[in-house]
Amino acid sequence: MSWTLEVRGLRGASWIHGGSGVMDMLLERGARLSAHGRRAFVVTDANVARLWGRHILEKLGVCSGGERMRAVAAGELSKSVAEVEECWDWLTQVGARRDDVLVGLGGGVVGDLAGFVAATYLRGMELWQVPTSLLAQVDSSVGGKNGVNLAAGKNLAGTFYQPDVVLADPLLLDTLPNLEFRNGLGEVVKYGLLEGDDLFFLLESRAEAIRGREPAVMAEIVEWCVGYKARVVEADEMDRGERATLNLGHTTGHALERALGFGVMGHGFAVALGLLVALAASEEVLGTDPSLRRRTRALLEALGLLVSLPLPPLDGLLSAMSKDKKATGKGLGFVGIQALGRPVRDLDLTTPVLERALRVIGS
């Protein structure tokens, strides 16, 4: 079962294809490129290169990977300005032109790096994303945000640049380490809360199958998440309003990542905890039914995610929230949720409300 979604962006359409075997679309696309004298260049990381590198190059019709694939070190440190420069230099050395294609093959880090490089090399090349992690398939490969970390924080540099094509193939998830798979489920539960009954019930009722990575249920879940995100991105590509709802759980999530030191806790795990904080705060200021937080907590546990942790000092978390990229002159950009499927943007929360909400995830 495969599916196709179109995201109509300002720069043109993104085509998103999902389902087992959609990787094979690279065969025809690679051949079409060659027929026009164009070439595809692949950015990936060392782990993914080992597992899938040769496979993908073969599909693209490339024999010698040497100059057509660049494998960066796996991990967040590769989202650096230094690595961006190395990629630019690589592309100039191999003579990449503005009508060539950059393929991002990997998880969120590779997708962000490849997206930024494609957006900025010669003012923009065509970009294809082949996400290999669950987090990238359900979230980061769609929507066109890319980013590079600076000394002062994560993703402080970046652009909006829609991929031309996204191929989300569940076969690629087979090789994902268990921790990394569960990490992706944090964003999946976020989409369950945003989308509403249909996806949330699916997650509750199929939690076991999901943890077993059954391809049919995974393809269905990815389609739900991407479908939701695509609609929001179409309505507000440049993140001036409605798109902010996608940050549900992220004000707290980012603050936790920052307070614990980036990389200590996976982004999806931090977002999952942030969802519980958002629900607790929403109970106070939006009158959200507390049963939704109980159900969400049970779902997170069923999916193998954290629902509490020894809390870092609250003043550190609050200060990290105020430094978040989302913060503006108007406030923190905190997203609440009134009921399943009903997010509320720009909640105005007092410090005492925030502190009480944070305490619900303290163990």
Added chain:
Amino acid sequence: MSWTLEVRGLRGASWIHGGSGVMDMLLERGARLSAHGRRAFVVTDANVARLWGRHILEKLGVCSGGERMRAVAAGELSKSVAEVEECWDWLTQVGARRDDVLVGLGGGVVGDLAGFVAATYLRGMELWQVPTSLLAQVDSSVGGKNGVNLAAGKNLAGTFYQPDVVLADPLLLDTLPNLEFRNGLGEVVKYGLLEGDDLFFLLESRAEAIRGREPAVMAEIVEWCVGYKARVVEADEMDRGERATLNLGHTTGHALERALGFGVMGHGFAVALGLLVALAASEEVLGTDPSLRRRTRALLEALGLLVSLPLPPLDGLLSAMSKDKKATGKGLGFVGIQALGRPVRDLDLTTPVLERALRVIGS
């Protein structure tokens, strides 16, 4: 006499204001920002900071320039990745947010740097351009192209990012060194050829007044050039077709800059020579009347521009042309001109034609 033009881009509208005194619009705009808790940050260079820095900060209502203005070294070397990183770090240190404004105050180098930083800091801040050179007022501040130089070449990294506001004030041209002013006239003559009779005749008939920088004639010329560019950019913001006509003279111009070593000859001087090469090639393949090249040569001379030079080796120039950013699988991206106001894109030129055309600027 002041004028206003709107460029409708993919991301929204750019407002371009020209004429003596339009700088004063910063007063009202600065006050409006402050009223909303937003701030303006200024990127400039050391020369412009000395001449105009305090003046502009005062208009923006900023008392202490220290953290609100960054003056880079004057010259092309500041269009570096290292300088971009310094700007990002400065913005994070002073706590700039995504709803703040970056003002580019300077010539083409500052405009390109400020544009790239504004496009990429927190995925995009509001951008105002206050061009202080003729070249920037007639050309580079409009249209949204920015760029950073890499070791392998000029402008190899960059994005498309329209400024929200451009203020082109002829008063700023008063402090421009003579060489720099004439440099801008190279692009002006290009617009004369592209626009056609009206602007070309104006340039021919008012060459003396132009060299004397008479404010009324300068304001009129800048309006013609910007008006032409705005129409082309609206039709093809991402440079996929029609916008390429703006590269008239640039395939040769860039090759000359590269062969002589960047910075040896001003961009506008190189483009002026490139116009004569484009006209000579067009005579061969488009049947362009040779009188147009004679008139253009006379106009360039009247405006104090070069019309010939001791030619670098032709094979070096030809190889530099094939490495140009504009080159694709399809060709050099060479722009010809059939008659005044009638540019022709993607001319297919044989090497002998190119060589003969290049020889017309050999002294």
